[in-house]
Amino acid sequence: MDEASAQLILSLLHQDVQAEIEASRTRSNNSGASDHELALCEWASQIQQCATTTHDSHMALSIDRATYDDRVALTLAAQEESRALADRTLALRYGNQAPQAQHQPAQHLATQQIQDATRILARIDGADISSLLPARTAAALGYGAGSPSNVAAKSPLDDDATAECVACFEEQSLKHMMQTPCSHRYCRACVLRLVREALADESLLPLRCCRLPIPPSTLQDHLGHRLAKQLEDKWIEREDPYRTYCSIAGCGQYLMPYQVQGYIGTCKICRQETCTLCKRPAHAGTECDDDKVEDQTVLDLAAEQGWQRCARCGHVIELGTGCNHITCRCRYEFCYVCSSTWKSCTCPIWDEERLLLRAQHVAGRDRDDPPEQEVQQVAQNLQEDHECDHDNWKRVKGAHRCEECHENYPHFIYECRQCRLLACARCRFNRL
Numbered sequence: 001m002d003e004a005s006a007q008l009i010l011s012l013l014h015q016d017v018q019a020e021i022e023a024s025r026t027r028s029n030n031s032g033a034s035d036h037e038l039a040l041c042e043w044a045s046q047i048q049q050c051a052t053t054t055h056d057s058h059m060a061l062s063i064d065r066a067t068y069d070d071r072v073a074l075t076l077a078a079q080e081e082s083r084a085l086a087d088r089t090l091a092l093r094y095g096n097q098a099p100q101a102q103h104q105p106a107q108h109l110a111t112q113q114i115q116d117a118t119r120i121l122a123r124i125d126g127a128d129i130s131s132l133l134p135a136r137t138a139a140a141l142g143y144g145a146g147s148p149s150n151v152a153a154k155s156p157l158d159d160d161a162t163a164e165c166v167a168c169f170e171e172q173s174l175k176h177m178m179q180t181p182c183s184h185r186y187c188r189a190c191v192l193r194l195v196r197e198a199l200a201d202e203s204l205l206p207l208r209c210c211r212l213p214i215p216p217s218t219l220q221d222h223l224g225h226r227l228a229k230q231l232e233d234k235w236i237e238r239e240d241p242y243r244t245y246c247s248i249a250g251c252g253q254y255l256m257p258y259q260v261q262g263y264i265g266t267c268k269i270c271r272q273e274t275c276t277l278c279k280r281p282a283h284a285g286t287e288c289d290d291d292k293v294e295d296q297t298v299l300d301l302a303a304e305q306g307w308q309r310c311a312r313c314g315h316v317i318e319l320g321t322g323c324n325h326i327t328c329r330c331r332y333e334f335c336y337v338c339s340s341t342w343k344s345c346t347c348p349i350w351d352e353e354r355l356l357l358r359a360q361h362v363a364g365r366d367r368d369d370p371p372e373q374e375v376q377q378v379a380q381n382l383q384e385d386h387e388c389d390h391d392n393w394k395r396v397k398g399a400h401r402c403e404e405c406h407e408n409y410p411h412f413i414y415e416c417r418q419c420r421l422l423a424c425a426r427c428r429f430n431r432l
Helices: 003-027 035-069 071-094 105-125 135-141 148-154 188-200 216-223 225-239 296-305 352-363 372-384 425-430
Strands: 162-164 171-173 177-179 185-187 264-266 273-275 325-327 333-335 393-397 412-416
Touching (some): 177 188, 177 216, 185 188, 188 216, 188 425, 216 225, 352 372
Antiparallel strands (some): 177 185, 325 333, 393 412
């Protein structure tokens, strides 16, 4: 039973008891409290206590679910605190003040708090969240769901009720469908496909529909602990500004933030210690070069070809056609000409040659040799509509290739009416 229904029932019961108490006092002419009246007062007190308990329980469950949904943010916040403490300790060591700093109350408290947070996050990482909760709490939150009975118990629906999946357009039972914050519904098969694609392509994270992130707790209800945890770990890896992998070439395991103490990360697979500054094997007591070892051949080629590097993640990007507005896989937006944050520079929005190539490609979707006048018109439209929110789509018949995921679709695909972008149903709802 949901909290609103429980509170309504308890409120009605309380009103009935209060009315009976008033009637009992009237019948007794206020001569004194009878046993019947005392019993009614005790009953009213218990009803009020039950209402308070119900409200507190619902609040605790909401906080618990919110904490689970914010695990990525909490992990990265703890990492920033740990990194700041390591930077402070290093600075004090360079100033020959490290011994005195260890005895400072604030320094000692910060160290203890970070260690506690690391232990908690490591414990959550190693266990199903439902195993850390009472059985009743886990059932109420839906942890470990995925079975039809559990989903049905959590959301009682008509067994015959169906809805269309926004990704595959097939009618499915509502009991087995995931509803996103924007009220779209996905069948279980499409949810699993989206998750597997996100695990292979981190630019899809966090999973979204209509640009609204899907809470991890909602995904766990339909995925189970193991797959949901893999998705969250991949999300943490994507958001980690100090991303480090095991320095053993044959391992290469990503080191979670709570596997790092100071600047040293310990692989949970092979136990190898890696320096998070230089990404090489740990070298206690010696200086390290925190400059990343780059493939100079690739960097020289990038400089020769005019390619740009993302200032956030360091990926090298080549622009084939389109405007100079680049959105990297890490979702950092920058100018392809000078690599500055988008709209912070005065560079031209378009390169004329790339604009015409894009216009020829768009105009040539319907014919092999579009007339020059049509190409120029498309180029003019692209210049005017390059800043697009992708909220006005139409279906295009025939075989086309999605310009987001680059998959070929034999029957139909969507085209943005404004910027003429081609996107499949999955990219339309999840990625754009």
